Amino acid sequence: MEKNKYGLKENLDRGLKERHVQLIGLGGAIGVGLFLGSATAMEAAGPAVLLAYTIAGIIIYFVMRAMGEVLVEYPVSGAFSAHAAIFQGPLMGYLTGWSYWFMWIGTGMAEITAIGIYMNYWYPDLPQWLTALCAVIFMTAINFIAVSLYGEFEFWFALIKIVTIILMIIGCFGIIIFGIGNGGIPTGIDNLWINGGFMPNGIHGVLLALVMVMYSYLGIEIVGVTAGEAHNPEKTLASAIDKVFWRILIFYVLALGVVMCVYPWNEIGSLGSPFVLVFNKLGIGFAADFINFVVITSALSSCNSGLFSTGRMLYNLALQRKAPSFLAKVGKSRVPKAGILVSAFVLLFGVFLNYVAPGQVFVYITSVASFGAMWTWIVILISQIRYRKTLSEEEVKKLHYKMPYSPYSNYISLLFIAGVIIASALDPSTQIALFIFPAWLILLIIIYYLTGMNNTGLSNPKNKN
Template sequence: MSTEQGNGGQLKRSMKSRHLFMLSLGGTIGTGLFLSSGYTIGEAGPGGAIIAYLVAGLLMYLVMVCLGELSLVMPVSGSFQAHATKFIGPATGFTVGWVYWMSWGTTVGSEFTAAGILMQRWFPDTPVWIWSALFVVLLFSLNALTTRAFAETEYWFAGIKVVAVILFIIVGGAAIFGFMSMADRPTPFLSNFTGEGGLFPNGFTGVFITMMTVVYAFQGSEVFGVAAGETEEPEKNIPRSIRNIVFRLLLFYVAAMFVLAAIVPWKEAGLMESPFVTVFDMVGIPYAADIMNFVILTALLSVGNSGLFVSTRILYSMSQKGMAHSVFSKLTKRGVPLYALLVTLGYALLSLLSSLIAPETVFILLYSVAAIGGTVAWAVIAWAQYNFRKQYIRGGGKVEDLKFAVPFFPIVPILCILMCMFIFGFTVYDPTQRTSFFIGIGFMLACYLYYYFRYGRKKLNQSTDEIIVS
């Protein structure tokens, strides 16, 4: 497959509005909802879980509007990494780019393993590695063809998850109010919200601790910005996608959590592998476990698919800035950065291997970086937007000339940054996650130091800074 220099050829704008919308949904609706929701209810209680998701949803909205403004000012592939480089500084762009790339690469590696394990339910005699290898080939092929092929596949992956969540909300809502009978249990109505322990059985401490898990569940919504450089009519499709993504994700997550909390007692919720399966079993849905196993499998493949795309484009963007080897800027005739894709896949497989042979050393290091990568990226997005708007006004620009403007500036970006710092505070507060926080921060400091020793004050390539404000 032949390639051409990235500086001579650009990524193709072949994503439509529906692709952009489903890409963000696909990167967000995953195991954080299907598996971790039981933990959230068990720790925070029924009321606390809903509040945690509402607060995380607010933070997601703040991030999305900040990224929306930046993505229309600079609709380039790589998105906030390029924004951070221009509006904060190249050292910050370098650091957030590599942290975010590692974060997604580590996630992709773990998705391959988890997908292979899920296949054991139907094919118990087939080794996990065979299924993992099959999924590696599948997702690599989809990403190596064209952006449109990737986007179309992700559209259907995400669609399966969305349909599953909608059906769950409808069926669960009917069971809560007695329109469907429940096996061996009376109709719950709202008894779990008013029963033993009430709304906050573990106090607000439980809410604070679960906030970390809940915010991680929403991360992935920012990937629409990474795809801005490959989106048709970004000035029209990006604002539309922001509105659709934020409010529909909030509806899906909060409504699903309400149904789960109303049906499953908080004392039982944290003990189950997937509370979604439990609810389907309670209302007598046949083959509930197999249905959810399939849905969770598509969720894993969807996250892996999105992760390969996002991390490949981040590496491509850094290469164009001179922050990674120039070979990663080369595109195939179909407009795919193949070398960046190959290295990203190789790192994902290395992460997968380290989870098996060095789980207490190398993998815990990689996972720690991945755990804070998303929250760091969110804070950097708000910081870059704040700096851009200040520079824009100082240079005589008018807010009404922006194609999409963050409302209530500067409150929105400042509040976003403070909330991200608050999330880091929760990580330090919880002893089980404290080590991951310090490892992640240590890696970021190492990236800053490497940048200054490697590049110093060298002027990096600015050729991809496509700024459009009029």
Template sequence: MSDTDLTRNDVNGAAETSAAEAHTHEAHTAADKGDAGYDKALKARHIQMIAIGGSIGTGLFLGAGGRLAQGGAGLVLAYAICGIFAFLMVRALGELAIRRPSSGAFVSYSREFLGEKGAYITGWMFFLDWATTVMADITAVALYMHYWSLFKPVPQWVLALIALAVVFVLNMMSVKMFGEAEFWFAAIKVTTIIAFMVIAIGAIIFHAHTGTAADGTAYTAGFHNITNYGGFLPQGLTIVFSLTLGVVYAFGGTEMVGVAAGETADAQKVLPKAINSMIVRIFVFYVGSVLLMALVLPYMAYSSAESPFVTFFSGLNVPYAGDIIQVVVLTAALSSLNAGLYATGRTLRSMAIAGSGPRFAAKLNAHKVPFGGIMITSALGLVGVVLNAVLAEDAFNVIMDLAGIGIAGTWGMILVTHIAFMRRVRAGQETRPAYHMPWAPYSDYISLAFFAIVVVSNFWSESGRKTLALFGVVIVALVIGWFAVRGRIKANLLDSMLDEEQN
């Protein structure tokens, strides 16, 4: 029996066991032809680090600085609330992925439960998410490089182009190479955050000097950085709500674990551990880090132009500390960029095989990598290079807001797909895996409402209205695109249900 056959037999469908034949069950599994040809070379340690690396990127290492400068310590609330809903979304995705691991992930699941129109919306929303994230990541790399005087004469767009080229080459290699790169990228990020937290706690305990204001005022670490500068909500609660889209962007990538499941051996055992540990990582790494940032420096000491980690370590006057952290945050941006090209390549291939994406995206190279989809995303990444040339100062925030809407849309479609799955469960057509989303489908509806509120809340800011207007253009393009491709959709992409008895 081939590896593909084994995969089809092992993954979950609807399993029923009779009392008379407790040792035998009949597995009903929908196999997606879009998963054919991939190399299942990712191991447990790769998945664990991809789950970590996907959820820790430029949103924390760069974006948190600007958001702290606007919202102060109240930003902690935004991270905590968004983190809870991000975890619920991943649990919903995890239930579907354990039932049937697929490199098409939520696109493939939408195809199964919502039909090709659902797969089309989910796939292109996810592509918008990561295509814009790729632009944000190359922008972050360019901003990081300008930290050093050696690179300041180099135009920002040139540095962005170099970053895109380097990661493009890395993604064209085998999936194992991607897994190894992401493993070490993530290890560096986690080590850095832990080091920051330990040193920050020490600085708070000993009220260490952490910097100097423009007027010569010395900053020291401690709770007074909150109490003496406007309290927990120095700019009010409204600004915290307006920052939630950026926080959703920060958590973008948590869904990456679902994509990687399709190229993982023994996904049913690996995924639950990776997903369950995510809520701990969110509260320790994100909420904990942001709280400590608010305690070691006043909120107005941070800036959108510099990583808050660099701001802190540079303020300690430790020799080369700022340079070392800058290298780390540069690694974080490259990690996120690496993951973005990986995910969009797989998603575009699933859509191309269905007929709802460019045919070129369906191609695999000799390393079993979907080079067509990766090349398309990289080509669109060049738009980010242009934005860096035209909007050098505002490029990151403009792109980040649009990516945030794409992420919220993707997560929303994952939840809608899970709701459709739950309807089949209630109808007796499906059996839930032992590992499933808690309190579903009510948790699905509450999470959907939250992400909708996050998107709509942008209407109350000028920049948010511009982002919503741009997103409206995207919606119109999606509608036009659907009518253009619906005539060539392959409705039989999902194989007929396979009925086999297994002992």
């Protein structure tokens, strides 16, 4: 049993290799939204969506670096929840941990429901609830056996997405330069500005796209949750975080950029998935089936990551005495089986609710989940600022993995995220979360004080004599 710098005795297996963490981080950055939802962002901003992805990518990079600075010094399973408890107080750690748990539960509910829908593309008579049940059972079994098996599955899930995107990019270059699939006529890159200009809907369109783009990055911080089980975390975590920005440029900006060179941006939304369009143009007849398969693996990956992260978050909250003590138990394989089981049960209950309750209820759950990610990013940025304040100038110089331009980069990132939240209030589909998420936090605070959890918690090790 390993006792970390917080005094918490963790008993998890450091079985995640560097290649696992690298691909887990990449898988977190590339979701179903890139394959199916990117057309919506294109409709809002036109080719200037590339600017939105780049700006949002820089902000996410700063968030990840802020998390990395503290994480490399204190690599624990609860990551930002444990860091918030130390540097912002036990209440913040508690709120962050449970909100992050809820975020992944909401995301997982959406993903396993989506799996059923995608499977119906091939098997129209297959009940969606049966597909969802099988998906949760399968992913729970993977998470139960060993953390290395989880890492292996995430490695291959992410690899499928990466190979698909690379093939699409190569295919687009073939169309742009040589006219392959376009009658031998190269399309060039004129489509980036001849259909109303590079920014056809003005700055308003870019701002609207920024909201959607930021939501597409939800889950990227899962690299932090691997900290308690990463082999050689100082090297592994820093390496994974460093590559985030370049991954975003390649797998979002470059991929969408070449698609908009091949197809006018104002046609993509009405024609379907950009990836299906490109593969069809190249003469690949099974393009729709292939992308459907990729999307299913992406959804399974999200479900897999959801069970992994929620199980670890519940485990760390239990160690902090902010969750029932039985959730701190681990099995022979040194994985938090109790936390994984609880999360799997809630996922299935959520799917049941999705089928029997009004559709609006599900919208509320996913809205709160989305705001849970924003909350997490804000907490990460503030925790790093507070952490720096505990260090002397000499200690700052000795940090293994510094947040660039801190604290100014923190303040800019916080203002940007605040702007996204304000912009969300203008969108009828997301504004409801501005009311529901505060209600969720109030409920958590009431439970916190009624159960006496305010009398227990972590403290800053630097304050101990």
